[in-house]
Amino acid sequence: MSQVPTTHHDHLLLADTPNAAGWARRHTRDVLERWQAPPGLIDTVLLVVSELVGNAVRHPTGTKQPERLTSSQLAKVQLIGLDLQLRGRAVLVQVADRDARPPVRQEADTEAESGRGLFLVEHMSDQWGYYHPSAGGKVVWAETSPDPMAHRRPATAETPPLANRAGRPQPFKPMFDEQLAADDPNLMGRVLVGLRGI
Known part of the structure; x- marks a missing residue:
């Protein structure tokens, strides 16, 4: 990745709940419109954000989260970090989650309703x-x-496989729940974002 200076930067923490991708899309559209990004670029970035955040919400157990969470389940909700950077004419999207396993592109047939996320991102x-x-x-x-x-x-034939795509575009320090300050004035807003869909 070229070392293009970052001209705008935005970071959002999302609750790891089923509505996280929807909130990430809304936030991303607002941010990119404020940055006056071209409409076609906004649409492309929205797709990328939706797929990356959607993949982050899928938990290591492979079980789908329920649409509504009980209060005991909500108390265990982790955070997902969404980082947006405008770098020249390009937008860099970074999504941080707690699962250390590398992303895996699935082979989806033409009838499958899911499984094409990383293919689309690529x-x-x-x-x-x-x-x-x-x-x-x-x-x-x-x-x-x-x-x-x-x-x-x-x-x-020399294109590296997905498993070898590890690489860091630019230093990025994702924030997770134990790093949040107790007196953070935006904490309640982030909690409400996660609760709104319940």
Whole structure:
């Protein structure tokens, strides 16, 4: 990734609940419109954000979360970090979660209703990857420009497989629940974002 200076930066913490991807899309649209990003780029970034946050919500057990959480389940909810950076004409999206396992692209047939997330991210982004921050978990990132296909190199036999895509685009320190200050004035807002869908 080129060392393009970051001109705008935004970070949001989301509750790891089924409505996280929807809130991430709303927030991303607001931020990118404020940054006056082109409409086509906004649409592409919204798709990337939706897929990356949706993958972060899927828990290691592989079981789907219920649509409504009980108060005891809500007390155990983790946080997902969404980081947006405008770098020149490109937008860098980074999504941090607690699961350290690398992202795995699934082979989905034409009738499948899910399983194409990382395939879409790969094809809608100039480049993408993941890394393991010192705080634990992982950060999956994707950089998208107004015309991602213009910068893409054709796939060859030497193209590295997904398992070798580890790489860090730029230092990013994801915040997780135990790093939140008790007197954080935005804490209640973030809690309400997670509760709104319940």
